Amino acid sequence: MRGIFAAxxxxxxxxxxxxxxxxxxxxxxxxxxTADIASPAPLPHLAERLGQKAPAIRILAIGSSSTWGVGASxxxxxxxxxxxxxxxxxxxGTKAExxxxxxxxxxxxxxxxxxxxxVALDKPDLVLWQVGTNDALARVDxxxxxETLRSTISWLKASDIDVMLVGLQYAPKxxxxxxxLTIRETLKKVAVAENVxxxxxxxxxxxxxxxxxxxxxxxxxxxxxxxxxxxxxAEHIARAVIANLFVRRRDLPKPxxxxxxx
Amino acid sequence: MRPPNELDFxxxxxxxxxxxxxxxxxxxxxxxxxxxxxxxxxxxxVFLAGWxxxxxVSSRSVRQMDGLHLVLRLEGRAFTIFAAQIVITExxxxxxxxxxxxxxNPLILEWNNASxxxxxxxxxxxxxxxxxxxxxYFDILPLYVVLMAFAPIxxxxxxxxxxxxxxxxxxxxxxxxxxxxxxPTWPVEGRWYFNPMAWQLxxxxxxxxxxxxxxxxFVRRHRLAxxxxxxxxxxxxxxxAHYNWSPDPxxxxxxxxxxxxxxTYASPARVIETLALVALFGGLYPHIAGWFGRATAFFSMLGxxxxxxxxVGSLLSLLAQFxxxxxxxxxxxxxxxxxxxxxCMYVTAWLSEWRDRARP
Numbered sequence: 001m002r003g004i005f006a007a008x009x010x011x012x013x014x015x016x017x018x019x020x021x022x023x024x025x026x027x028x029x030x031x032x033x034t035a036d037i038a039s040p041a042p043l044p045h046l047a048e049r050l051g052q053k054a055p056a057i058r059i060l061a062i063g064s065s066s067t068w069g070v071g072a073s074x075x076x077x078x079x080x081x082x083x084x085x086x087x088x089x090x091x092x093g094t095k096a097e098x099x100x101x102x103x104x105x106x107x108x109x110x111x112x113x114x115x116x117x118x119v120a121l122d123k124p125d126l127v128l129w130q131v132g133t134n135d136a137l138a139r140v141d142x143x144x145x146x147e148t149l150r151s152t153i154s155w156l157k158a159s160d161i162d163v164m165l166v167g168l169q170y171a172p173k174x175x176x177x178x179x180x181l182t183i184r185e186t187l188k189k190v191a192v193a194e195n196v197x198x199x200x201x202x203x204x205x206x207x208x209x210x211x212x213x214x215x216x217x218x219x220x221x222x223x224x225x226x227x228x229x230x231x232x233x234a235e236h237i238a239r240a241v242i243a244n245l246f247v248r249r250r251d252l253p254k255p256x257x258x259x260x261x262x
Numbered sequence: 263m264r265p266p267n268e269l270d271f272x273x274x275x276x277x278x279x280x281x282x283x284x285x286x287x288x289x290x291x292x293x294x295x296x297x298x299x300x301x302x303x304x305x306x307x308v309f310l311a312g313w314x315x316x317x318x319v320s321s322r323s324v325r326q327m328d329g330l331h332l333v334l335r336l337e338g339r340a341f342t343i344f345a346a347q348i349v350i351t352e353x354x355x356x357x358x359x360x361x362x363x364x365x366x367n368p369l370i371l372e373w374n375n376a377s378x379x380x381x382x383x384x385x386x387x388x389x390x391x392x393x394x395x396x397x398x399y400f401d402i403l404p405l406y407v408v409l410m411a412f413a414p415i416x417x418x419x420x421x422x423x424x425x426x427x428x429x430x431x432x433x434x435x436x437x438x439x440x441x442x443x444x445x446p447t448w449p450v451e452g453r454w455y456f457n458p459m460a461w462q463l464x465x466x467x468x469x470x471x472x473x474x475x476x477x478x479x480f481v482r483r484h485r486l487a488x489x490x491x492x493x494x495x496x497x498x499x500x501x502x503a504h505y506n507w508s509p510d511p512x513x514x515x516x517x518x519x520x521x522x523x524x525x526t527y528a529s530p531a532r533v534i535e536t537l538a539l540v541a542l543f544g545g546l547y548p549h550i551a552g553w554f555g556r557a558t559a560f561f562s563m564l565g566x567x568x569x570x571x572x573x574v575g576s577l578l579s580l581l582a583q584f585x586x587x588x589x590x591x592x593x594x595x596x597x598x599x600x601x602x603x604x605x606c607m608y609v610t611a612w613l614s615e616w617r618d619r620a621r622p
Contacts, residue, residue, distance in 0.1 A: 065372040068450060070381055100451060105373035105398060107286045117526060120511030120518050121442055137369060138583060139591045140287040151506060159512040173367070179590070224368065 023242040024090045029212060030232035036203040038240035039188070041195050043162040046126050047245045056095040059083075060122055062115055063130030066169060066233065067102025071224035078102075080128075082234035090242055099124065107134045108145055112152045119161065127156055128237065130166035136174075136183040145183060149190045157194070164197040165190070166237065169225065170205035171218070199240050201233065208232065263615050266562030268547035269317070273310045274561030277571050278604055279303035284399040284579035287586060289596045299539075300499045300508070300523045301532040304402060304456070305464055309536055311406065312468025319417050320473075329421075333414040340410035343569065344393075347403040350573045351390055354397055354580050355379055361584045373583065374398035378450050385449035394448040396455065400576055405456035409465050412458075416466055424476055431466040434459055439519040439527055453526065460528040464536065471540070485545065492541035499535040560608065567611040574610040578603040 026032075049057055061067050061080040069078030076082075080100040087096035101118050103111070108131050119127065129152075135145050149165075156163045167187050174180040184202060191198030205217055217229035225233065264270075279294045280303050296302035318324055324332065355376060362370040371380045375398045378386040389395025393404040420427045438444075438460045444453040471478045481488055502508065508523045519527045551558040564571045582599045589595050 065369075065377055068377070070372055070377040103375050103398065103450065103452060104377040105375055109286065110398070113525065116508075116511055117519075117522065117524050120514075120522065123512075133369070134373070135287075137373075137587055138286045139586050141591065144287070155510065159510065161512075171369075 023239045024086055024235070026235050026239065027231065029228060030208065030235045031212070032204040032207045032236070034243075036200055036207045037236045038200060038244070039191055039198045040240075040244050041191070041197040043126065043164070043197060043241065043244050045160050045162045046241075049125050050091065050094060050245065054094060054125075056097055057087075057091070057126065058122065058124045059087075059096060059098045059126045059128060060101060060115075060118055060124035061098055061128045061130070062101040062111060062118060063128075063166065064102060064106045064111070064134050065104035066133070066166075066225060066230075067100060067128075067130045068104050069100075069102065069230065070104055071219050071226055072230050073227050077227045077230055079230045079233045079237065082231055083238055086234060086238040087241065090238065102130070105134055107138050107140055108132070108148045109140075112148050115152060116155070119156070119159070124161060126241070127161060127163045128166055129163060132168040132183045132187050136168065136177065136180040139179050140183075142182045142186045146186050146190055149187070150194065153190070153194045153196055157196075162197075164199060164237070164240065166199040166233075167201045170202045170209060172209075197240055197244050199237055201236070204232070204236055205229075263566065263618075266551065266559045268544075269310060269313060270562040270565030270568075271547060271550070271558050272306065272543075272561075272565070273314075273568050274564030274566075274571075276303040276307045276310065277564050277568060277575055277607065278561070280307065280402070280572070281575040281579050281603055281607070282600065284576065285582040285586065285599070287591055288582065288599065289591065289593055290600055298500055298503055299496075299535055300503050301535045301539075302525075304525075305528070305532060305536040306539070307402070308405070308409070308461055308464040309468035309540065311409065312465035312470075313472040314468075315413060315417070315465075316469050316472035316478075319420075329418060332417060336410060336414045336417065340407055340413070343403055343410055344407045346569055346573050347393070347400070347407060348391065350403075350576050351397055351400055353577055354400060357577065357580055357584075361587075365584070365588065370584075370587075374400070374580070375450065382449055389448050389450075392448075394446070395450060396447065399579060401455040403572075404454070405458050405461055408458040409462060412462070413465075416462075416469060420469070420473075427466065428470055428477065431463055435463040435528075439529070440517045442517070442519060442527075444526065455526055457526050457528070460526070463533060464528060467533070467537065481541075485541075488541040492538035495534055496538040496542060499531070499538070563611045563615070564607055567614040570614045571607045571610050575603070575607050578606055 046057065059080075061083075067078075067080065069075065069081075072078045078100065080098045080102075084096050084098045099118075099122050101114065103114070111129070111131065115127070115129070131149070132145075153163055165187060168174075168180065168184050188198065188200075190196075208217060217225060217232055219226045279296075282288060282290045282294050283296055283302060285291070291297065294303065295306070319332070324335070327335065354374070358370060358373060358376045359380070361373075362368050371377055375396070378395060379390070386395050393407065396404055416427060416431070419430065438457065443459065444457045446453060470476065471481060473479070474482070502523075509521050511518045511522050514521045519529055521531075522529045523531050525532065547558070582603060585599055586595065
């Protein structure tokens, strides 16, 4: 797969323009409809940094266990580590530095407190906030969850830092869990209202689980991601970043990859 | 057993508050100090730990101790707290494992930063014993261990060079905030949630203000003036908390930690608010005891047995997370959780004292 990216990177005489037209390809196991991967929204500040040909961009990956990488076979197989490799290849000439600040099992409010200090000290260009699963499990009230998200996102926006929300994972166990559904809906609602990029992890994972029988993203317990799960997560996030770098309007049409037939 | 007193009462109240703050989502978290002010019960708890250290070293038996015995006594206390941390952490891990088995949900193994223990046991076990791996909400005692391990330095400086103690503490605090230095965690990359090099200031302030002489004496002689200064400061803190306002760290001049409301680094605004609370509420105890005699006796009993009650409270907060996961939240369940938990904390205190009384 690295070979594909290397080839892609070699072709990128005009990385910015190409990045817009051709986001990094997905591994066959990770294929999912574009609409299931992310709800689009612009990343204006990151785009500006890249437009200035910045030698490096800094991304703060904050969140809980999926950020820390529970279930990955090594630290090199966590989603932030994999994402760095993909973005390094896709953004030719710009290094992606990714800081992993995942703490497993943390609810949004605790993360939000850490986030402000982490942003002040690490000064990222983009914050990837993976959030929601633990709030659903801790039965956190959705109004409080929404308030935490909104105040943090408003602050990041006012500080000229782009933010991307990375949603809850799909697990068959939670299909009928009310709390899980409510938190997922709240996340979606906040992303739309605040016009921030939202990675629809649940939808993409559900699509893959239902349509690609050979590909299992989960460990045997059906709850944790395995290495392939993290690979797909990183690929989806990378695709969302690249595809949305120059999105200006929310409704900008994007080419959808061919969806495999069930 | 000593009768109910001011120190134990406030410490008991802080313990009950910390329990609530450690059950995410519980309705009552909207009514604890954390919800109405910019600081929280953890500051009070550490401040009072310093205060109680003063009472200990002013006692006749300790005053007559030479330096070596004093150091050994305090290090013994540090070790006791370390042992308590290891025991409750292990029980919390077992509860987490049991929760995931009984509720058939491996995601529970990730709660409160526990996953490294189950995923990466070789490194995580080293980290647990070295205190470099701390479960979420089980991170106050590690701070307490470090404070107690270094307490002999504070006590000896205070004994031989009393004027130097606060300047030294402030210098360490300022250097920590200026550089952002903190103890790293391992194997999970991160930093200690309670930075001991910053939080020592709360402890030393409690220790200094409890003294009848020096700064403590000065403050007592000017109590009314202190209250006049404290009232607007507290009002400012409460107003900021009410409007959910905090300084924007990115628009602050560096080093930002001095002006932020950061908990890990015990930013000055939080320390000042704690001092304002102490100035305003310190000394009110006789009135509170007059109005709510039973409640003060109740919370004093929790505070008298603070380490045991804290340990049981920590485990109960984890249990409460399972209860809320299984049954959902809501007023009825949350009220039941709080009632049972505080009741168990009381039983813990009662048993501790009963055991002490039963000793020959």
